[in-house]
Amino acid sequence: MNNYEPVIGLEVHVELNTKSKMFCKCSADYFGKAPNTHTCPVCLGLPGALPFINKAAIEGCMKIGLALNCTVSEKSLFERKNYFYPDLAKGYQISQYRWPLCVGGWMDVKGLEGKRRIRINRAHQEEDTGKLTHASGTTLIDFNRSGVPLVEIVTEPDFKNTTEVRDYAKKLQQLFRYLDVSNADMERGDMRLEANVSVRVKGEGESGKEELPNYRVELKNINSFRFMVAAIEYEIKRQIKELEEGRTLKQETRGWDEDKKSTYLQRSKEDAHDYRYFPEPDLPELRIKQLESRIKEEIPELPWDKAKRFAEEYGIKDADAQILTETRQLAEYFEAAVVHGKKHGVEAKAVANYIVNAKPDIDNFLPTQIIEEIKGKKVGVIEDEKELEKLASEAIEENPGLVETYKRGKVTVIQAIIGSVMRKTGGKVNPNKIREILEERLRLERLPR
Amino acid sequence: MDITNLTLIETIEAIKAKKFSEEELNNAYLKKIAIINPKINAFLEIQKKSRGIPAAIKDVISTKGIVTTAGSKILSNFLPQYNATVIEKLLEQGVSVVGKTNCDEFAMGSSGENSAFGPVKNPWNLARITGGTSAGSAAAVASDMCVFALGSDTGGSIRQPSSLCGVVGLKPSYGRVSRNGLIPAVSSFDTIGPIAKCVADAGLILDWISGADGKDSNCSEIASPLRGLAMTSLRGAAATKQSVKGLKIGMPKEYFSEGLDLNVKKVIEDAIKKLESLGAEIVEVSLPHSEYALAAYYIINPSEISSNMGRFDGIRFGSGREDLGPEVKRRIMLGTFALSSGYYDDYYAKAAKIRTLIKQDFEKAFEKCDVIVGPVSPTTAWNLGEKIDDPLKMYLSDIYTISANLAGIPGLSVPCGFSEGLPVGLQIIGKYMDEETVLNVGEVYEQSTEWRKEKPNLSF
Structure with a gap:
């Protein structure tokens, strides 16, 4: 063969x-x-x-x-x-x-x-x-x-x-x-x-x-x-x-x-x-x-050229650059946010991280708004494990529908649960961290009793 | 005064001068049609109207709401949803459609006999063919059943019946008149043109119907219908109106050799002498690839036809293919074969090369002259049924007309005498888009002779 x-x-x-x-x-x-x-x-x-x-x-x-x-x-x-x-x-x-x-x-x-x-x-x-x-x-x-x-x-x-x-x-x-x-x-x-x-x-x-x-x-x-x-x-x-x-x-x-x-x-x-x-x-x-x-x-800048430029110009990971250039709209949104971020001392890398992880709804959030969020987070990010555990428990309790869907195998809904925590805290949690905790908790709940 | 004897220009002037009304005009023609058409079979459909200048339209040209059959049984009930561009343009000029004229099925033929609705008979002798394929249009003009007619010319279909019926017929340059609404025979050869009682009429009608319409891509300023050949650059300055003095008229030796009826030859040579006596200079030219024209034409022609006929599947309109006549079937089969894989290079591609050579022949000839003259048809009108069982013999009757279609250039047939009581037409071929010079030569000749006054005896 x-x-x-x-x-x-x-x-x-x-x-x-x-x-x-x-x-x-x-x-x-x-x-x-x-x-x-x-x-x-x-x-x-x-x-x-x-x-x-x-x-x-x-x-x-x-x-x-x-x-x-x-x-x-x-x-x-x-x-x-x-x-x-x-x-x-x-x-x-x-x-x-x-x-x-x-x-x-x-x-x-x-x-x-x-x-x-x-x-x-x-x-x-x-x-x-x-x-x-x-x-x-x-x-x-x-x-x-x-x-x-x-x-x-x-x-x-x-x-x-x-x-x-x-x-x-x-x-x-x-x-x-x-x-x-x-x-x-x-x-x-x-x-x-x-x-x-x-x-x-x-x-x-x-x-x-x-x-x-x-x-x-x-x-x-x-x-x-x-x-x-x-x-x-x-x-x-x-x-x-x-x-x-x-x-x-x-x-x-x-x-x-x-x-x-x-x-x-x-x-x-x-x-x-x-x-x-x-x-x-x-x-x-x-x-x-x-x-x-x-x-x-x-002909506009093509996605693969854009991704290459993003990686070089903004010092972001190739994988992130790929995500940010997925659509022309998202790429333009990112660059608009970067321009705004520069004025407020927010680095392009931070903007990229935020967009890649928090996946803001670009049709409803202005690029300037996400810069505000990133800045806000910097001031009072919740690091305390217990506090995070509590937020996760609350989120699970408050979103029984989403949790049910997740358990049935549509794991992408976790994004929505993370979103609820972000909203509640005004974006003051690290989305990756809360994801880890949520995943662990939901995994336990999925185990057969 | 017989109203129906008047030319288009005379008719327009008479109406303006209120010598008769439009109603009287229409009644006169309708009366004539009622008497003569049953004998000649020129019209398939008659529209009884009281306004407009009555024109006869070949039944391959779409007329909204008027049955358009293309001379075929499969379209015997076909009602077009739209008007051809030429119809729209004529309507704007106050012309009305007095009727749709009989023709060879889908404009395939040379005698007017291939119609599913019976042959058209020559007004000069009812036992003779009219020529084809614009058979009914030529016969209707010759017998004064309309002020003028439109025909279509794919390989001589305007010029040949005009010649054999003793009327004026103009095949314009390819791309001068929009083909939108013309049921196609051969898309790259088809042209719509006037059949008229005099050359000036033909010029006026051409003026009415020509020009881009945004629907025929090959009829616009930017398009070059003559692929790879810029014949536009050859377009000469139109000769001084009403004179041929100093004009160079080319006589291609290939058009006067074997196959040309001796009596017809004599009539044509006399006509050329007449032009010489009017001040034109006669020069000998050569169109060396003429001998291949017929072969190339009868490859490209069925090839395109086989494709154009594909839509007549009887699914959305028309009846089934079993209703097609033998000539249409023959060409579909020939063309399907010529285009099939493995044969394309030997047939279609080679024919396309010959086509280019023929264009080049004309380019070279037109370096020496302003127009080319010769016969339209090697013979006068033959007997009905004489060639119908011999397709090759039938095809050979197009020998002098097909080259202008291969090259996309204009050709005019002007009455120039008789042979044994049957009309003979002089062909005047011009440079691409130089209808003006062609029409001028034709008009000068016509006005200095009396042939236009000859009319067939229609007192049946």
């Missing part, structure tokens, strides 16, 4: 949060709207209707590409991907194939082998399809989603394990939100993952030759990071077993069955579509490299 190594590539689709659709003026905000209310001749594919390019979407695609270190192509073309499916109004999807908008980037990921660079083949622009609902023997089509802009990001088969895959996917999601190009919500289908998985005998890929296996299994329609990781892990094991038992693996598409915790065959190579790609004659070619510098200027 140790003789094999996985070869994994990822395709990520992300729906852009533009006002209008990719090729018409219909609202792209379709989620939860009454079916077929965001439609027009273009996205319904009525005869004679033509696509007209949404510039905002193209800029979103360029932003994503450039943030992933891609270059914008001198010449880029839309092509038609022809296939039949009832949710595909025109009988083809306008996509990109031979001439993608952004090419040749990379992203650094952390995995079992430390930091590694994953090459990105392309970031291209396309449009979403309608949505089918199967209900009691009939199939209903909602075209509200038809024509919503999608960007597809394709990596080279560079991932060696699922830790890297997970890190990459998480980072992409964070990136989309930083760039404000998508809500990147997996459950709503804003962001969709597909993985190409194969395995090879170790060493086959060495010596710079990059020998890829002559097959790959596509894992499709998987709507969470967790399921994707599980599906890839399963697939690696399955493929190794097949090889060890002397069978040959074939090109195919597989899905994930969460109940059975296994992948299943969706489509074999013989059934693969011939998409008959050809340049979309309704659209002119794009020659927009000159926009590259302007779009670059619009």
Whole structure:
């Protein structure tokens, strides 16, 4: 088993949060709207209707590409991907194939082998399809989603394990939100993952030759990071077993069955579509490299760059810097607090500690308020063990609901119990300390009597 | 005065001068339609109105609330939800849709016989074809059943029936007129243009319908529809109006060789001599890749068609594919094959290269001349049914018109005489977006000859 190594590539689709659709003026905000209310001749594919390019979407695609270190192509073309499916109004999807908008980037990921660079083949622009609902023997089509802009990001088969895959996917999601190009919500289908998985005998890929296996299994329609990781892990094991038992693996598409915790065959190579790609004659070619510098200027500091700067500039731990840059809003909140703290002799490190540990509600607490809290704490921090024990007992008594939830296994509610102590004391306890005490007490209470 | 004899410009002036009312105008045309259309089958749908200038619209152009069939059984009940941009623009000018005209199914054909609703008959001889695919539009103008008509030209579909029916037909540059609302045949070749009673009318109609609309991406200031070729730079200064003095007129030798009917050739050569006598300089030019044009055209054409026809699945509108005619099915199959993996490079990619070479042929030729002239069709109107079972023979009848579509440049058909009692059209091809010079040459020729006064005998 140790003789094999996985070869994994990822395709990520992300729906852009533009006002209008990719090729018409219909609202792209379709989620939860009454079916077929965001439609027009273009996205319904009525005869004679033509696509007209949404510039905002193209800029979103360029932003994503450039943030992933891609270059914008001198010449880029839309092509038609022809296939039949009832949710595909025109009988083809306008996509990109031979001439993608952004090419040749990379992203650094952390995995079992430390930091590694994953090459990105392309970031291209396309449009979403309608949505089918199967209900009691009939199939209903909602075209509200038809024509919503999608960007597809394709990596080279560079991932060696699922830790890297997970890190990459998480980072992409964070990136989309930083760039404000998508809500990147997996459950709503804003962001969709597909993985190409194969395995090879170790060493086959060495010596710079990059020998890829002559097959790959596509894992499709998987709507969470967790399921994707599980599906890839399963697939690696399955493929190794097949090889060890002397069978040959074939090109195919597989899905994930969460109940059975296994992948299943969706489509074999013989059934693969011939998409008959050809340049979309309704659209002119794009020659927009000159926009590259302007779009670059619009890209904010990226989360990983921000984290690195926070660690260096404020002398905080890498792990804390990661937490503080989780979202753009939190990072901005932290820096605002640091500026304010400086005026009041509160160090950046203290601000970081407070935010990381106390997790203030940044929508309701001003950065200036937390500086006040930190200052207040400095004056009269409660150190006395007995006093702390008493506070903990009180908190448990006063929050029976939370305690019950905790006991049932949802341990994250401890944060709320800590919060009650913080409020009661005006933030004059060390949250880590009170957490330790609470955890100990709750652990004892969980023991069988 | 027969109202229906008047040109568009004359009609507008007469209404302004209150020589007759719009109601009288419409009644005159509706009366004519009632008498003549049953014999000719030019209209599929007639709108009885009393206001506006009655224009006939090819049935591949979407008209809100008026059934639009594209000449196909599968759309026999299709009611468009919106007007094509050209319709909106005509309505603004006080034009009304008097009817939708018959055409080859989904604009595929060369004779007007591929309609699911029966062939259109040539007003000059009811046993003959009109040419296609804007068959009904050309026949309606030739028989004075409308003031003017709109057609669409994918490989000659405006010019060829105009030539065979003895009327003026203009295929504008690709990108000059929005295609929004035009049920597509070949998206990269399709153009909407006027079919009219005189060249000046065609110029006026072009003026009305051209310009960007924010819906056709290839019809705007920034778009370059001629991929990779900046033919815009070739756009010449429009010649002095009403004169061809000093203008250089190119005669491509490839357009006068084998395959061209000798009588038609004679008529065309006489027309060119006429232009020379009016002060134009005739120069010989060469379009060396013309011999590959037909092959390239009949790769790109079915390829795009196979994709454009994908939406006609009978799920959301229209009936099932079993209702499609044989020519449409043939092109879907040809195109599906040409685009399939493993064949793309041999067919589509190669055809696209030939297309570029043909554009370059024109670029080079236009270094030597201002317009290019030649025949529109190698023959006059043939007998109904004559070529219907021989697709290749049918395709060859487009030999002189398809190059302008491959290159995206304008072409005009102007009546220039008769051969055995059937009309012959002179084709005037111009530089990209230089319709002005094309129309000027056409108008000077037309006004110095009497052909426009010839009308078919319609006293059935």
